[in-house]
Amino acid sequence: MKQFLIGMFMFAVVLSVNAQHKHTVSGRVKDQKTGEELIGVMVKVDGQSIGTVTNSYGFFSLTLPEGKYKILFSYIGYKSLAVDVDLKADVVLRPEMSDDKNELKEVKVQATKGNDNIESTRMSVMSVDIQSLKKMPALLGEVDILRALQFMPGVQTGGEGSTGFYVRGGNVDQNLILLDEAIVYNPSHLFGFFSVFNADAIKDAELYKGAIPAQFGGRLSSVLDVKMKDGNSKHFSASGGIGTISSRITLEGPIVKEKSSFIISARRTYADMFLKLSPDKEVQKSKLYFYDLNAKVNYTINDNNRIFISGYFGRDILGFDNTFTQGWGNATGTLRWNHVFNKKLFSNVTLITSSYNYKLEAETEESQGFLWKSDMSDQTVKGDFIYYVSPKNTIRFGAGITWHALFPGKAGPNNPKSVINEQKLPVSNSLEHYYYIDNEQKVNSRFTVDYGIRFSVFHNVGSATVFTYGVNRYGNNPDTKDSVDYGSGVIYHTYTGWEPRISMKYSINENSSVKASYNRTYQYLHLVSNTNSASPTDIYINSSPNIRPQYADQVAAGYFRNFNNNTLQASAEVYYKQMYNQVDYVDNANLFLNKYLESQLLAGTGTSYGLELMVKKKTGKVDAWMSYTLSKADRKIDGINNNKAYPTRYDHRHNLSWVCMYEHSKKWTFSANFIYVTGGAFTAPNARYEFDGYVVPYVSSRNNYRMPDYHRLDIAATLYPKKYEGKKFKANWTFSLFNAYGRKNAYSIVFRQREGYPDTYQAVKTYLFTFIPSVTWNFKF
């Protein structure tokens, strides 16, 4: 018995020694000058290969055994920070990092080690460095996130004048564009010259081209996650710019010092001021402008609770006299509550409203007055949780539900005297909800794997009329075999989707790693566009009994290598994507207010694959990168193009671009960028024939020709006058020349009758501009 008791005692002692107590060191990392939380800061335990990264709210959490540690914080553009921690109980740190603007460049690079691109599992993701962005040449005086993205591999834009962007062979509607978690439907102002993101109000922007984390869903090809700044919580600050074509201002400051702050950003173009100088009376009377407003307020209740309210409102107006006005815009509102449970479980609950609307009004005489409106809106509630189990495991899980209301179009009289009859497409409502769980696991010091699953559900909700169509699908009166009516609030159809996501990284050594990923994504919304270029009149439709949801499988693999002590970063990535239920319109489709719209659409598969290469250099006075993408994207839909595969409009075989920024001196910075993209596909006639006195085009296949290659060079110079050195008020002049050699890049090519000569056909190219110079005076205090 005595031996047994001694044995038990020894056992107990051994147990208590082995069951070391673990405690959590956590907190939020902030910018020392402004109080802004920093996203993506590397938090490491000195001497061990243990670490984590701050989340979207600057929060980190590391659970370690009791003991003494040195915690290192490192972040590009900031001086590294080391904090000593004697971990005997949970510790909350409030590290504040200061930027390294005054440090020599060489010191900057060493401080950060610069190999986070090697270390993290993240692949297929591009971070837009807002500071670098501001040095790039600015079109019409504005730096732009969407325009910067086109210089990254895997991203194509449709050229000037087109809205949106295309990622890895996916259409413009396949990008989930989020501004503080609210969906932005049309990210472009003025036909794509400017995006809705005001760079002065933005803190962080990341584009996921693949390996899309399980917390994101609803769009097939990419996620552009844009986060607004929270607003300087330490002191009042204003910045902005006045330019030849647009102006902007941002005001931010504390409401309660270090506890609560606000930020407001506004901007407006006034391109129409110049139109008033035109000798043409018609042009003088036109309106052409956009304005937008970003506003945000946040309040820190305590270390564990924080509330944010943010909103965006923007509008574009294109008008001609008072006879013709076209307007569109997005509006978003977000309410978020961060809550930290027990230091290891971080949560964020969000309420979001987001809407996009479009209107077109024409009134040449009262009796002909006409108004067309369409809009869509989303209301969402969602919760996202991050459970920092241990340095080896981080579990993310959450759920959300969204009510979509699509109002695809109503045309009718704009005044009681008008003779136009009202025509209306029915409202389409749906309810979408999803659940996800994901674990990022560090298997060992070299191998990390991130695996997760998402489950999404989509319901069509009445009231609605569902048609079943026959074979004849032309015009406004296709064969409708059947139609069923559903009452208000009735769920008349449901789709579900399982979306596995997995990505992994294997570090070969400190300088190189290989990564691979697979993801499946579902999308319940489809964009229908019958035009050669994206336009505000493009229609969004819900999945329905006639239109199945889109889904895609993407595999990607990449090799990442840094050279010269991480001053040169290189990557090579290959991807293959198969997309299902891709919708395209039939030949001669009539999409204008067609209540049998679904009859004009057929669905099939899309295939895209490519190679993306990128090289980045950040040392000394030169900040530069170059990217090249070789890719292919096509579709195959039964009933279109004789059932044969055809290239998509945005299939660009080669895309080469480079960006270079040179800090010549404290006074001058020069930058240039260049892009070369081979032409996208479009449909051109192969032959002509005569019918009833008319010459008619004959087309052998859809998208049978290529637009001319697109290329341009932009240059800019920024002058930092000496008189502002060391002062609180800072200003600079930016001179930029967009399309420096004035290439007339084709916006569209159409084949049509020569005016006045009905038997003569010509190919006519429309191009939007040649040189666009601009001067902007920027300030900040």
Added chain:
Amino acid sequence: MKKVQNKISYLFASLITLTLLVSCQEVVTYDLDESNKILVIDGMVTDQPGPYTVKLSLTGPYLKNAPTNRATGATVIIRDNAGNTDTLAEQLPGEYKTTASFSKGEIGRTYQLYVNYENKVYTASGEILPISNVDSLTYKYHEESILYPENGYYVTMYAQEPAGKGNNYRFKFIVNGFFSNRADRFIVVNDDFVDGNYISFTTPFPVALGDSVVLESQSFTKAAYDYYFALLFQMNPNGFFDAPPANLPTNITGGALGYFNTVAIKYNGIKIK
């Protein structure tokens, strides 16, 4: 409604081209390789006295602005469902006309076309549908503005659209005996948006004092309307919001292009004094 659609396209085009000062258009040469020659059948039977013509031709290079080749030596036969049949005679190369023995087209009859060209067979059929009356034609002088491209007299027709959807029309305004094949003079409408209404339609182009204007109204099937409507779209691209070129929905089997139309016609006239 199509008029509204047209107006919108026109307004879009003029707005965007006018306000985007920096936007321009220029003619370019384009390398389009020609596909193999395909047979084109352009035939019409009407309820007016014959002869009725079927024109056969071949496709040609798109940017070569010259007439395309005719298809000669074919066998062309038209049959109606009242037992009449006729083998058309090739009066001019590629132009085949019904002989004197073929009876006049009648509303309510169905006509079938049979073509044998180079040992390939092509067929089509269609019914002549009824046509309603045009009440009246008037004219009015308008100054140049957004709706009226030039100063001049604009002719308006008025008609009571018969209730019941399924009526399709084409209006040809023939000025002094001449009908222009300009794309902007091509007018087809259906009754989708105006069914049962008292409708009016104004010429999109002006005429001058002293001109004689004859309105030829045609009524035809929905399939023919779809063909003409698609043709209208293909001929009116404005560079910004166009549908891309596509082949028209023919009613001819066998792989030929074109259309075999069966049409009822009415004429109304007015003189600008």
